[in-house]
Amino acid sequence: MSKILVSGGTGYIGSHTVVELLSAGFEVAIIDSLANSQIDVLDRIERITGKRPEFYQFDLKERHDTRAVLHELDGIDAVIHFAAYKSVNESVNNPFKYYRNNLQSLMNIIDGMIRNKVKYLVFSSSCTVYGQPDTLPVTENSPIKPADSPYGSTKQISEQIIQDAIRSGIDIKAIALRYFNPIGAHESAEIGELPNGEPDNLIPYITQTVAGVRPQLKVFGNDYNTPDGTPIRDYIHVVDLAKAHVTAIKRLLDSDYKSNYEIFNLGTGNGSSVLEVINTFEAVTNRSVNYAITERRSGDIEKIWADATLANTELGWKAKKSLGDALLSAWNWEKKYRNL
Numbered sequence: 001m002s003k004i005l006v007s008g009g010t011g012y013i014g015s016h017t018v019v020e021l022l023s024a025g026f027e028v029a030i031i032d033s034l035a036n037s038q039i040d041v042l043d044r045i046e047r048i049t050g051k052r053p054e055f056y057q058f059d060l061k062e063r064h065d066t067r068a069v070l071h072e073l074d075g076i077d078a079v080i081h082f083a084a085y086k087s088v089n090e091s092v093n094n095p096f097k098y099y100r101n102n103l104q105s106l107m108n109i110i111d112g113m114i115r116n117k118v119k120y121l122v123f124s125s126s127c128t129v130y131g132q133p134d135t136l137p138v139t140e141n142s143p144i145k146p147a148d149s150p151y152g153s154t155k156q157i158s159e160q161i162i163q164d165a166i167r168s169g170i171d172i173k174a175i176a177l178r179y180f181n182p183i184g185a186h187e188s189a190e191i192g193e194l195p196n197g198e199p200d201n202l203i204p205y206i207t208q209t210v211a212g213v214r215p216q217l218k219v220f221g222n223d224y225n226t227p228d229g230t231p232i233r234d235y236i237h238v239v240d241l242a243k244a245h246v247t248a249i250k251r252l253l254d255s256d257y258k259s260n261y262e263i264f265n266l267g268t269g270n271g272s273s274v275l276e277v278i279n280t281f282e283a284v285t286n287r288s289v290n291y292a293i294t295e296r297r298s299g300d301i302e303k304i305w306a307d308a309t310l311a312n313t314e315l316g317w318k319a320k321k322s323l324g325d326a327l328l329s330a331w332n333w334e335k336k337y338r339n340l
């Protein structure tokens with residue numbers, strides 16, 4: 001049985017991926033600082049899968065600890081590196097926090113992998129690396145534009161760090177997964193998206209508004225060059241996204257793959273506007289969303305959606321769940337979490 005180390009494994013995408021890994025028969029160890037997640041996620045993972053992953057709480061910025069844990073965890077076959085800060089807004093106001101954390105943690109992980117002879121890495125990247133693309137949908141070969149935020153820069157630089165490390169001759173093979181907009185929750189409603197404080201992202205803002213935790217959703221602008229004036233994104237169910245990590249790990253562990261470094265877009269291939277998301281949410285949950293149109297949010301791009309053909313054909317992965325499935329699961333999670 002292969003053992004996978006998941007950094008950020010109690011976080012939103014990390015916890016869903018841990019569930020899929022355990023269900024697929026992998027052993028899992030988690031490293032998380034709990035900076036943006038809760039320890040009870042481990043109980044929740046255990047309730048879903050009947051298995052409890054090993055857990056190490058520390059900050060990956062501490063190089064010595066990272067090396068030591070990788071050493072202690074002798075027998076790790078691959079690493080999935082999720083652990084990073086992810087608020088676009090916060091990164092604009094506190095760029096060093098983002099550069100220091102997101103880049104140092106990645107370098108420490110790679111350093112720990114080299115020292116402990118772990119060969120395979122899956123990295124959490126983002127469609128943010130494309131900025132506002134000139135043509136849609138975006139393929140993996142679409143140009144990398146200047147990032148709109150320090151958060152976006154850290155994802156671009158992280159991809160570069162991995163490529164440079166591999167080019168330097170170390171024995172590591174990596175897959176970078178560029179996520180579009182992950183949303184939704186596990187069907188058990190045991191795990192889901194639980195941001196600290198006021199959410200930045202659309203779906204937790206919608207579910208918290210309907211749950212009565214927030215008074216009103218602000219729709220950031222309806223004067224974009226899109227059919228209804230609101231921005232378009234490719235929203236992908238987090239469980240579909242989590243399954244892609246299992247596929248990527250199997251590809252790395254299987255000696256048949258071709259390259260030392262690969263990149264895949266993970267999206268559905270469909271774009272939805274903010275108003276379409278709200279309308280779909282209302283239709284599948286039978287609840288109404290109290291919202292108002294406000295000013296644009298600075299740094300928002302107008303529209304982006306994925307060409308996921310490469311992931312479909314080469315990785316053998318395809319998003320299966322609909323926007324409605326994802327929104328209903330997000331609401332079920334919010335309801336269960338708040339005992340509604």
Ligand code: UD1
Pocket residue numbers: 086087088126127128148152181200201202203205217218219220221230231232233274297300301
């Ligand atoms: C951004 C990043 C993404 C990152 C994610 C993590 C870009 C292009 N994307 O996603 O890489 O992983 O943050 O936080 O930089 N909206 C509202 N009201 C709200 C919240 C959002 O109208 O209260 C709208 C936004 O204007 C946007 C859409 O909803 O059009 C989605 O926003 P959000 O969920 O924050 O995700 P992105 O900004 O696309």
